[in-house]
Amino acid sequence: MTMKLTTDPSAATLLPIAKKEGISTVWDRHRAMQPQCGFGQLGVCCRICWKGPCRIDPFGDGPQRGICGADADTIVARNVIRMIAAGAAGHSEHGRHVALALQGVAEGRLPAYQIRDEAKLRAVAAKLDICTEGQDIAAIAAAVAKATLEDFQNQDHDAPCNWIEATLTKKRLERLQALHVLPHNIDAVITQIMGRTLVGCDADPVNLILGGIKGALADFDGMCLATELSDALFGTPSPVITAANLGVIKPDAVNIAVHGHNPLLSEVVCEVAGQMDEEARKAGAKDGINIVGICCTGNEVMVRHGIPLAANYLSQELALVTGAVDAMVVDVQCIMPSVSEIGACFHTAVITTMAENKIPGATHVDFKEETALENARRIVATAIEAYKRRDPRRVNIPDFKQTAIVGFGVESVVGALATLNAEDPLQPLIENIANGNIRGIALFAGCNSTQVAQDSSFVTMAKKLAANNVLMLATGCGAGSFAKHGLMTQEATLEYAGDSLKAVLTAIGTSAGLNGPLPLVLHMGSCVDNSRAVQVAVAVADKLGVDLDQLPLVASAPEAMSEKAVAIGTWSVALGIPTHLGTMPQVTGSAKVTELLTQTAKDLLGGYFLVELDPALAADKLLEVIEERRKGLGI
Ligand code: MSK
The missing domain is CATH 3.40.50.2030 (Rossmann fold)
Structure with missing residues (x-):
C-alpha cells in the first residue's frame, strides 16, 4: 500500500504537475531509497573509522562487536551524540553570527542594522546581570554582546554558560550541575563530543549520553541567545494577522522566497524590497515585490513582520514548481540541494548567501553584515531580472492559503x-x-x-x-x-x-x-x-x-x-x-x-x-x- 505523501492540499495539487514536468521531489527520492538500511535505522552502523564500516547484527548470530571492539551500545551512543553535536553547532553558529552582529552595531560598524527593540536589549542586560545605569544603548549592546560571546570562550569548567545560568530555574541548574552536564563553553562542549567519539575514545554508553546531554544543553544556550538578541536587533514579535501556504505566492508580483534560518539577511531583503518595489512594477509586476517565507527564515520574518509563509520543509521544492517564484534566497540549514536543479527547470534564481553553505548550480551572493544593503539590492535586482524571464504558461499557484x-x-x-x-x-x-x-x-x-x-x-x-x-x-x-x-x-x-x-x-x-x-x-x-x-x-x-x-x-x-x-x-x-x-x-x-x-x-x-x-x-x-x-x- 502506498503511504499518503502529504495532507497539505496545495502540495497535493502540485505533485502531479511536478511529475508531468519530470521533476523529482523529496517524495520521489524517498520512494527510490526503499528499502532503507535497517542497520542505519537502528543506529548500529559505525562509520567512525576506515577499518569499517562495521555493523552489529542486533537480532541474529552475526557480529556483536565492530572491528575495534565497540559494541552496539557504544556505537549507538556515539552516533546519537554526534547528531546532537551537529545540531548544537548549527544553532550556536547561528547565535554567534547574531551576537557578532550585535557587537558590530554597538561599535557602529554595520549601517544596515540597528537596535530596533531597546527595551528588549535592556531586559536582556538585566537578565545577564549587566549594570545599565547611566549607559547609552550602544554601551549596553557592547556589554551584552561581550557576555554572550563569553559563552563561546570561557575556559573555566566550573562556570556555566551565562545564558543558561540566567534562564533556568535554580532547582534545575542545581540538578544539572550535580550531573556535571551544565555547559561552560558551547564550542568546547561540541568539540569534546567530536573528540570523545573518535575511534578508541569514550566507549561507555552512559558517559557518552551524559556528554550528549551537555551538548544538547549547549544547544539550548545557543538557541536562547539567538532568539533574544534577534529580538533586540529586529524587534520582538507581537500578534499579527497574515497568511500561509503556497497560495500566498502572487501571479502578478516579483516573488522572492526567503528560506533557511538566520534572519540577518532576510531582514535586510525585506527592507530593500520595499525600496525597490517601483522597479518591479516598471518590469511589469503590477503587484510589486512579494516576499514569502519558507522554513524558519520564513517563521522569523512571519512573526516579526507578518510576511506570509509559503511552505514548511517538505514543500520547499513545490514552491518552485509553482513556476512563479522568481528568486529563492537561502541562508543556512534545511535547504534541499535539489532546489538549484528545480529552479533551473524554471526561470528561478536560486541564490545562496553564506560562504559555508553553497549549492552547485546556484548563484552565490557573498553576504556580509558590512555590505548587507548592497547584497540585498543585488538579490532583489536578480529577482526582478528573473521575473522578466518567467513563462506565464508554466505558472500554477494553488488557490489555497489560510489566515x-x-x-x-x-x-x-x-x-x-x-x-x-x-x-x-x-x-x-x-x-x-x-x-x-x-x-x-x-x-x-x-x-x-x-x-x-x-x-x-x-x-x-x-x-x-x-x-x-x-x-x-x-x-x-x-x-x-x-x-x-x-x-x-x-x-x-x-x-x-x-x-x-x-x-x-x-x-x-x-x-x-x-x-x-x-x-x-x-x-x-x-x-x-x-x-x-x-x-x-x-x-x-x-x-x-x-x-x-x-x-x-x-x-x-x-x-x-x-x-x-x-x-x-x-x-x-x-x-x-x-x-x-x-x-x-x-x-x-x-x-x-x-x-x-x-x-x-x-x-x-x-x-x-x-x-x-x-x-x-x-x-x-x-x-x-x-x-x-x-x-x-x-x-
Ligand atoms: S526549518 S530544523 S525542518 S523545524 Fe527550522 Fe523546519 Fe526542522 Fe528545518
Whole structure:
C-alpha cells in the first residue's frame, strides 16, 4: 500500500504537475531509497573509522562487536551524540553570527542594522546581570554582546554558560550541575563530543549520553541567545494577522522566497524590497515585490513582520514548481540541494548567501553584515531580472492559503495576560491551569519528514489535545503545519478547543483586543525560538516555587528528522519535559541507550523520551502524562 505523501492540499495539487514536468521531489527520492538500511535505522552502523564500516547484527548470530571492539551500545551512543553535536553547532553558529552582529552595531560598524527593540536589549542586560545605569544603548549592546560571546570562550569548567545560568530555574541548574552536564563553553562542549567519539575514545554508553546531554544543553544556550538578541536587533514579535501556504505566492508580483534560518539577511531583503518595489512594477509586476517565507527564515520574518509563509520543509521544492517564484534566497540549514536543479527547470534564481553553505548550480551572493544593503539590492535586482524571464504558461499557484494569527513571543503572551491582571499577569494562566480549565501545555516543535504524510501527525495531535483542553504553543515547521492548515485562527479555536480551553482563550483574546479568542495554537517563531516556550515555563515554575519537571508541560516533535531536532529533544528531556517523538529515533539497536533515553532519564532529569508513531495514540499518551503531572502537583 502506498503511504499518503502529504495532507497539505496545495502540495497535493502540485505533485502531479511536478511529475508531468519530470521533476523529482523529496517524495520521489524517498520512494527510490526503499528499502532503507535497517542497520542505519537502528543506529548500529559505525562509520567512525576506515577499518569499517562495521555493523552489529542486533537480532541474529552475526557480529556483536565492530572491528575495534565497540559494541552496539557504544556505537549507538556515539552516533546519537554526534547528531546532537551537529545540531548544537548549527544553532550556536547561528547565535554567534547574531551576537557578532550585535557587537558590530554597538561599535557602529554595520549601517544596515540597528537596535530596533531597546527595551528588549535592556531586559536582556538585566537578565545577564549587566549594570545599565547611566549607559547609552550602544554601551549596553557592547556589554551584552561581550557576555554572550563569553559563552563561546570561557575556559573555566566550573562556570556555566551565562545564558543558561540566567534562564533556568535554580532547582534545575542545581540538578544539572550535580550531573556535571551544565555547559561552560558551547564550542568546547561540541568539540569534546567530536573528540570523545573518535575511534578508541569514550566507549561507555552512559558517559557518552551524559556528554550528549551537555551538548544538547549547549544547544539550548545557543538557541536562547539567538532568539533574544534577534529580538533586540529586529524587534520582538507581537500578534499579527497574515497568511500561509503556497497560495500566498502572487501571479502578478516579483516573488522572492526567503528560506533557511538566520534572519540577518532576510531582514535586510525585506527592507530593500520595499525600496525597490517601483522597479518591479516598471518590469511589469503590477503587484510589486512579494516576499514569502519558507522554513524558519520564513517563521522569523512571519512573526516579526507578518510576511506570509509559503511552505514548511517538505514543500520547499513545490514552491518552485509553482513556476512563479522568481528568486529563492537561502541562508543556512534545511535547504534541499535539489532546489538549484528545480529552479533551473524554471526561470528561478536560486541564490545562496553564506560562504559555508553553497549549492552547485546556484548563484552565490557573498553576504556580509558590512555590505548587507548592497547584497540585498543585488538579490532583489536578480529577482526582478528573473521575473522578466518567467513563462506565464508554466505558472500554477494553488488557490489555497489560510489566515494565520502569529507572533506570540513571551512578551506578547504576558502582555495579553496582563490585560486580565496587570499586577500579576501570570496569575490568570496559573489559576486556569490549577482549576483545570487548561489541563496542561504542549509545545509542538520540529520538522516534517517523509516518514510521515506531511503535516498529518501535527494536525491530528493538535485537534485531539485541543479537544482535551491543552494549551498549545508551536515553533519551526510544526508551526508552519498549523499555519498552513488553518489552526492558527480564531475559527479553529471555536471549532476544535474543548469548552474550558475555549472560554480561557476567548477571555484572554477579547481582553487583549482581538475581538474574539486567541488562535488555537500560538506561533512562537522559528526552531531556535523554542527557548521562548521555556521562558514561559520557567516563569510559571518560579512563581509556583516548583521545577520544570513538575509542571503539566509536554513537548512533541511528531515529524522530527533533523539532527537539530535530536539536540532540541534532548535538552527538552534534560529540562525535565516529557518529550514525544513521532518518528523512530535511530537508537533502538541498543537496548541500553533506548532505556537511558526513555526510562533512566526520568529518574535523573524528570524528563524522558516517549516514542509513539501513531499520532492519535501519542496524543492520548501525552494526556496521560499531563494528568500524572497534575496529580503530582495535587491539582
Ligand atoms: S526549518 S530544523 S525542518 S523545524 Fe527550522 Fe523546519 Fe526542522 Fe528545518
